[in-house]
Amino acid sequence: MGVVRVLRGIFVLLLAVVLTGLVSLAALIAIFVFHWPAARVHIFPRWWGRVLCRAAGVRVEINGLEHLNGPGPYIFAANHQSQFDIFAIQGHFPYDFRWLAKKELFEVPLFGHAMHRAENIPVDRAHSRQAVKSLDEAAQRIADGTSVIIFPEGTRSEDGSLLPFKAGAMVLAIKARVPVVPVAITGSYDVMPKDCLLPRPGRIRIRIGEPFATSGYDLKQKHELAEFLQQKVVALMEG
Numbered sequence: 001m002g003v004v005r006v007l008r009g010i011f012v013l014l015l016a017v018v019l020t021g022l023v024s025l026a027a028l029i030a031i032f033v034f035h036w037p038a039a040r041v042h043i044f045p046r047w048w049g050r051v052l053c054r055a056a057g058v059r060v061e062i063n064g065l066e067h068l069n070g071p072g073p074y075i076f077a078a079n080h081q082s083q084f085d086i087f088a089i090q091g092h093f094p095y096d097f098r099w100l101a102k103k104e105l106f107e108v109p110l111f112g113h114a115m116h117r118a119e120n121i122p123v124d125r126a127h128s129r130q131a132v133k134s135l136d137e138a139a140q141r142i143a144d145g146t147s148v149i150i151f152p153e154g155t156r157s158e159d160g161s162l163l164p165f166k167a168g169a170m171v172l173a174i175k176a177r178v179p180v181v182p183v184a185i186t187g188s189y190d191v192m193p194k195d196c197l198l199p200r201p202g203r204i205r206i207r208i209g210e211p212f213a214t215s216g217y218d219l220k221q222k223h224e225l226a227e228f229l230q231q232k233v234v235a236l237m238e239g
Helices: 002-032 043-056 084-092 103-107 111-117 128-143 167-176 219-238
Strands: 058-063 075-078 098-102 121-123 148-150 180-186 202-208
Touching: 002 043, 002 111, 043 058, 043 084, 058 084, 075 167, 075 219, 084 180, 084 202, 098 103, 103 111, 103 121, 121 128, 128 167, 167 219, 180 219, 202 219
Parallel strands: 058 202, 075 148, 075 180, 098 121, 098 148
Antiparallel strands: 180 202
């Protein structure tokens, strides 16, 4: 059984590399040749996420969609247990959203270009002045109607436990003035812990909480907002 699991993990790893290139190319062709809008192009990464979850033997359950009223925009704020969080969300989250991702990912050949053309939002985390500018631009995009998914911890957990939420992510929420939706992901650490390349079969649960307004917060209260959001996510993880 151990050998079969390892072979399956290697297959999924190789499949992820190949599919990422193919999906990126398909998205660019759809945009430049067939003039698809970004919302329609997201059918490709959605398929990508579903195929990789199925190939790995990972089942994804989503609860709490009844808490979302209307098209948004929202800032979905989720804990980050595993690299597999991305596959699970991308493949199964039934909502039109974009990723808020570090700038370096947009510099990856083909993949980065596809991310940019699909209207995902880069954030420069390395240079303070550029970071402020990119957060302002991201906040404006969100305020104009683009829902995004963020990981307020800033990185994956080493052991699956929740890390402190960073105040920088709260700056974005306060500037955008749109509702924040707490999201709890459980089970993904068992599927693929940090520093592990090969996924294992399992079940990932995504629980969506009730949106709450950020209009009552100012930038001086970013740490307070981070703590409040973290409590909401903890409650969902334990629920």
